[in-house]
Amino acid sequence: MKFLKNLGLVLLLVAVLTGWVVMPWYGALAVAALLGLWMLVFRSGAQTRSVAAVGISTLTQRMGSSTVIVVGIAGVVGVLVALLAMAEGYARTQRNAGSLDTAIVLRGASANEVSSSLSREDIVQIEQAPGVARNAKGEAIVSAETVVAANLPVRDSPTGDSGSAQVRGVSEAAFTVRPNARIIEGRTFQPGLREIIVGKGAVRQFDGLKLGATLKLGNQPWTIVGVFASGDAMDSELWADANVVNDTYKRGSGRNSATVKLENAAAIKAFSESLENNPQLKVKASTTLEFFTKQSERMTQILRSIGITVGAIMAVGAVFGALNTMFAAVASRAREIATLRAIGFRGLPVVVAVMLETTLLALIGGVLGGAVAWLLFNGFEASTMSAGAVGKLSFSLAVSPQLLWEGVKWALAIGFIGGLFPAVRAASLPVTTALREA
Amino acid sequence: MKYLHLIWAALFRRKGRTFLTLVSIVTAFLLFGLLDAVRVGFDQAGKSANGAQRLQTGAKLSFIQLLPMSLGARIGQIDGVKDVTFANWFGGAYQKPENAVFSFAVAPNYLDIYPEMLVSAEHRKAFAEVKDGALVGEALAKKFGWKVGDQVPMQSTIFPDRNGSQNWPFKIVGIIKAADKKSGAWYEQMFLLNWKYFDDTTPWNQGQVGWYVTRVKDVSQADRVLKAIDDISANSDHETRTLTEQAAMSSWMRQLADINLIVTSIMGAVFFTLLLLAGNTMMQAVRERTGEIAVLKTLGFSGESVLAMVLAESVLLLLIGGVAGLLLASVIGPAVSAGSGGALNLPAAGLTSWMIGTGLALLFGLLVGALPAARAMRVNITDALAGRA
Numbered sequence: 001m002k003f004l005k006n007l008g009l010v011l012l013l014v015a016v017l018t019g020w021v022v023m024p025w026y027g028a029l030a031v032a033a034l035l036g037l038w039m040l041v042f043r044s045g046a047q048t049r050s051v052a053a054v055g056i057s058t059l060t061q062r063m064g065s066s067t068v069i070v071v072g073i074a075g076v077v078g079v080l081v082a083l084l085a086m087a088e089g090y091a092r093t094q095r096n097a098g099s100l101d102t103a104i105v106l107r108g109a110s111a112n113e114v115s116s117s118l119s120r121e122d123i124v125q126i127e128q129a130p131g132v133a134r135n136a137k138g139e140a141i142v143s144a145e146t147v148v149a150a151n152l153p154v155r156d157s158p159t160g161d162s163g164s165a166q167v168r169g170v171s172e173a174a175f176t177v178r179p180n181a182r183i184i185e186g187r188t189f190q191p192g193l194r195e196i197i198v199g200k201g202a203v204r205q206f207d208g209l210k211l212g213a214t215l216k217l218g219n220q221p222w223t224i225v226g227v228f229a230s231g232d233a234m235d236s237e238l239w240a241d242a243n244v245v246n247d248t249y250k251r252g253s254g255r256n257s258a259t260v261k262l263e264n265a266a267a268i269k270a271f272s273e274s275l276e277n278n279p280q281l282k283v284k285a286s287t288t289l290e291f292f293t294k295q296s297e298r299m300t301q302i303l304r305s306i307g308i309t310v311g312a313i314m315a316v317g318a319v320f321g322a323l324n325t326m327f328a329a330v331a332s333r334a335r336e337i338a339t340l341r342a343i344g345f346r347g348l349p350v351v352v353a354v355m356l357e358t359t360l361l362a363l364i365g366g367v368l369g370g371a372v373a374w375l376l377f378n379g380f381e382a383s384t385m386s387a388g389a390v391g392k393l394s395f396s397l398a399v400s401p402q403l404l405w406e407g408v409k410w411a412l413a414i415g416f417i418g419g420l421f422p423a424v425r426a427a428s429l430p431v432t433t434a435l436r437e438a
Numbered sequence: 439m440k441y442l443h444l445i446w447a448a449l450f451r452r453k454g455r456t457f458l459t460l461v462s463i464v465t466a467f468l469l470f471g472l473l474d475a476v477r478v479g480f481d482q483a484g485k486s487a488n489g490a491q492r493l494q495t496g497a498k499l500s501f502i503q504l505l506p507m508s509l510g511a512r513i514g515q516i517d518g519v520k521d522v523t524f525a526n527w528f529g530g531a532y533q534k535p536e537n538a539v540f541s542f543a544v545a546p547n548y549l550d551i552y553p554e555m556l557v558s559a560e561h562r563k564a565f566a567e568v569k570d571g572a573l574v575g576e577a578l579a580k581k582f583g584w585k586v587g588d589q590v591p592m593q594s595t596i597f598p599d600r601n602g603s604q605n606w607p608f609k610i611v612g613i614i615k616a617a618d619k620k621s622g623a624w625y626e627q628m629f630l631l632n633w634k635y636f637d638d639t640t641p642w643n644q645g646q647v648g649w650y651v652t653r654v655k656d657v658s659q660a661d662r663v664l665k666a667i668d669d670i671s672a673n674s675d676h677e678t679r680t681l682t683e684q685a686a687m688s689s690w691m692r693q694l695a696d697i698n699l700i701v702t703s704i705m706g707a708v709f710f711t712l713l714l715l716a717g718n719t720m721m722q723a724v725r726e727r728t729g730e731i732a733v734l735k736t737l738g739f740s741g742e743s744v745l746a747m748v749l750a751e752s753v754l755l756l757l758i759g760g761v762a763g764l765l766l767a768s769v770i771g772p773a774v775s776a777g778s779g780g781a782l783n784l785p786a787a788g789l790t791s792w793m794i795g796t797g798l799a800l801l802f803g804l805l806v807g808a809l810p811a812a813r814a815m816r817v818n819i820t821d822a823l824a825g826r827a
């Protein structure tokens with residue numbers, strides 16, 4: 001019998017948790033509203049209210065054990081949110097580099113820019129394809145680009161490391177096809193000269209990228225004439241005239257990719273179809289949004305699964321901490337609860353009241369953990385070698401409202417599991433034993 | 439020691455509570471074991487006796503630039519160099535670009551310099567003889583179900599052949615086994631092809647080399663040799679940068695992520711929570727035993743021995759949980775590594791992890807026990823027995 005009851009409880013738990021995982025915030029709000037209504041309108045609800053009031057008002061007297069629940073859950077939520085914020089920040093930085101009305105053209109089987117190559121003739125064909133936007137002079141707005149890497153000294157590295165930065169040789173249209181990017185210091189490079197502009201993120205990561213400084217790429221000196229910012233993946237790059245970059249890197253006249261401004265978002269279909277049907281070309285076009293989202297997908301997934309694994313292991317610890325505390329709380333109030341039941345209180349109000357108490361503590365913990373993660377890590381600068389590129393990508397952690405809600409959901413789930421078993425024990429203790437023993 | 443049974447009895451006085459606390463401690467140390475394995479994995483990258491002898495030379499400009507073939511012979515003439523080999527990045531993938539494979543086009547003597555890779559004499563001979571032959575790591579072969587003799591189509595995500603096609607057929611002629619399964623898991627993921635075949639097939643390479651690997655005769659000479667290699671190409675249009683394998687690997691790992699910082703932050707949060715939780719348990723345990731402690735004192739136990747017993751109890755609690763957690767990590771880590779097909783390498787906790795882990799358990803035991811133990815020491819016999827404490 002006891003076994004069946006426990007089995008039933010575990011099944012209930014699984015069902016509730018499954019529902020909980022898929023529940024959106026308004027669903028949770030509706031559940032809370034229903035619960036509130038029940039407590040206001042029904043008799044058993046009123047009983048719950050009074051039992052819960054007693055429990056909650058005595059929380060401060062059990063400061064130590066209440067803090068265990070709050071801090072335990074705050075720890076889980078804090079770590080979880082911080083790790084997920086890393087994934088979110090990474091994905092956002094990549095995704096922001098893309099838009100629906102620009103397209104990127106790569107050689108057929110290439111998964112990224114570095115491994116792609118386009119010849120001079122390819123680029124002429126791409127410029128003539130339908131759907132490409134034109135400027136006032138009637139020229140196609142296309143930036144044919146070379147993507148290479150440069151070894152630069154890493155800033156503040158105790159071991160004197162050098163790191164890889166992505167260098168992009170661009171055409172004049174580079175700023176037109178990337179409206180996010182703008183010069184924040186100095187000016188842009190002059191075509192044909194060994195002048196280079198550096199992204200804000202690259203400045204942060206590498207030593208010696210100052211306006212006016214000289215940068216040695218290979219055995220050639222380049223002058224840094226400007227700093228640009230774009231708030232996306234491009235921030236980590238160095239830009240210069242594509243012809244000069246090709247010269248330094250002995251790349252001939254070929255390029256890696258072409259970024260194209262489309263007439264409008266709908267033009268992508270005609271544009272990519274005409275390229276694919278062109279027998280002289282072996283290329284593939286996609287919108288930049290699609291391209292950058294795909295680039296970040298795998299990495300984001302890995303970061304997310306690390307966050308969830310670590311969070312899950314910590315959550316197990318927190319659940320047992322909560323169980324421990326709530327069992328102790330219920331045990332210390334055994335006589336009080338038994339008295340209530342002796343004078344006619346039902347089991348359900350007792351169960352719900354204990355659950356409410358744990359939920360409240362869990363909620364405080366969840367909010368606290370989320371707040372700490374937000375305070376410490378929102379905007380925190382991080383960097384990694386980015387997938388599909390040849391340089392370090394700097395990005396900032398992003399604690400979004402979505403993530404905070406996710407954290408609170410975890411907190412409430414931990415509170416639910418941690419409260420359920422003690423609550424049921426409280427309600428099912430035989431009244432006579434409880435009154436005699438405690 | 440003679441009090442052990444007393445301490446043990448006190449610890450399991452309330453089995454339920456001790457069990458719940460233990461589970462929390464076990465999960466904390468499980469997490470510690472797993473994360474520390476990751477950290478050690480990053481730390482140890484490239485740190486081996488063989489690795490210390492090897493120098494890697496790449497283009498100073500960036501890792502994607504190529505070097506001239508003639509450089510190899512000149513490196514070979516430097517005093518103190520045992521042998522030189524070279525390789526190119528192939529950028530291979532199986533079936534779809536997402537299935538990337540670590541694939542290098544290597545010189546004929548490449549395997550001589552990497553004794554960590556075990557290839558049977560027969561397989562080596564076949565690799566030298568079959569033009570489009572490939573040696574594949576054992577784990578890689580298992581992942582894709584390849585056998586010796588199979589014809590496998592690979593894509594190069596970078597290099598086309600002379601007709602512009604990026605599909606390269608290979609014949610698998612041998613299997614690479616790691617000499618040391620624990621530290622060499624990486625070698626069982628490799629796909630090696632003949633550099634000659636690579637260079638002949640793609641019009642893009644034209645006799646150039648991705649990087650050179652030099653083995654020095656004497657490790658203490660590594661620094662001198664390394665400078666001599668870079669001096670050869672100084673002020674040319676293909677300047678080089680040479681690092682020991684260890685330095686190259688750890689620099690690469692540091693570019694990936696600041697693992698130390700991440701692991702330390704997570705463990706900080708975990709252990710802080712743990713201290714609070716275990717501290718609360720111990721406090722409860724001592725509080726409800728006030729009467730018993732008073733009896734002990736009445737029987738003649740000194741305040742100090744009561745203090746020591748409570749401390750021992752909390753240390754024991756943390757040690758049991760800590761050791762169980764580390765053991766669990768040693769089981770789960772390798773299981774996860776095996777399950778991931780080598781993509782993740784979480785070795786069982788090594789000696790340092792065990793030492794740090796048990797050291798932490800000991801320290802936390804003392805910290806957690808300090809307050810309750812002090813309380814127990816100060817228990818006043820008359821008050822406690824009268825039920826006033």
